Amino acid sequence: MARLAPPELSDMSDAQKEVAEAILSGPRAAIIGPLGFWLHRPGLAAPAQELGAYCRFGSSLPTRLSEIAICTVARVWSAQFEWYAHKKMALDAGVSPAVLDAIRDRTPPPFADAQEAICHEFSLVAQRDRTVPAELYERALSILGRDGLVDLVGINGYYALVSLTLNVFDADLPEGVEPEM
Template sequence: MRIKDLTLDEMTPAQRAVADEAIAGKRGRVPAPLRAWLHSPELGRRAQHLGAFVRYDTSLSPALSELAILVVARFWTSHFEWYAHAREALKTGVSPDVIAAIAARATPPLESEADQIVFDFSTAVVTSGRASDALYARAVAALGESGVVELVGILGYYTLVAFTLNVFDIGLPDGETSILKA
């Protein structure tokens, strides 16, 4: 890890308050990117609040959210993000074949129209920063306007997470290896 991984005893009161808030929240722990963000406690506080919302409280089903997160993790080859969210995706019912295909940068065998729209929209947005009018219309028809706004929020937040994990070289837990190839 390129940045000091602070222990609770090393944290300033502001850093400790942010860490304590994360631990007391839905995550129950300090998430990996917050380990870097704690060096800017206000960024950490705001980012972890956004993260809690886009992870747990949007109108999208957990499976659709995890599908979008996997697209981001794979695009940026974020090993820790992939490690954490491939497991979560399985728990939400995302097929192992879909996860393997995304890992291999192949077309996943998606079963529902909503899955296909989330995959297509997420792929377009992370690769170009845009969605065509037709794709946007499909997404709104399937997810509603608030769902599309929330999907864009998921993509943006998890891009921030991927950048943080990659730039600060926050590695996998001991004994774990990544399946992602560059």
């Protein structure tokens, strides 16, 4: 059971209701994962959900590459709910099941191309070391371009916040779903 329940709509302040409405009327159309926890603090929830919407729906990276990065971050943090939520999205975006299995198992993934490989390697190193060496930075820049690299860093930062939130508040998996990691 999660350590903190999302606020009930009937108990929300006007500010909380405003953020909840923005979430529900946006591309997510549901208050799940960290959003429910963040709603306790609408000043945090509003900009965080906007950043998340950009990272998921407005990034210059194709969804397949974003999902590789997100799943890598989820694995580094062992964020079970994030893994559960984004594994299906990654598969739907065309990420190979073998790649996801390898990320989950912390073995070298069989990537189809250099963009997939660099999104994983960069995310893994950035999350683990809290920076990246110059050589990896230059390689990522040459493969993804400036905009792609900036978006990749943003995705990594946002999903580290998501993973920390989910882990600290011990987010529940849906009933009947077993943890994969």
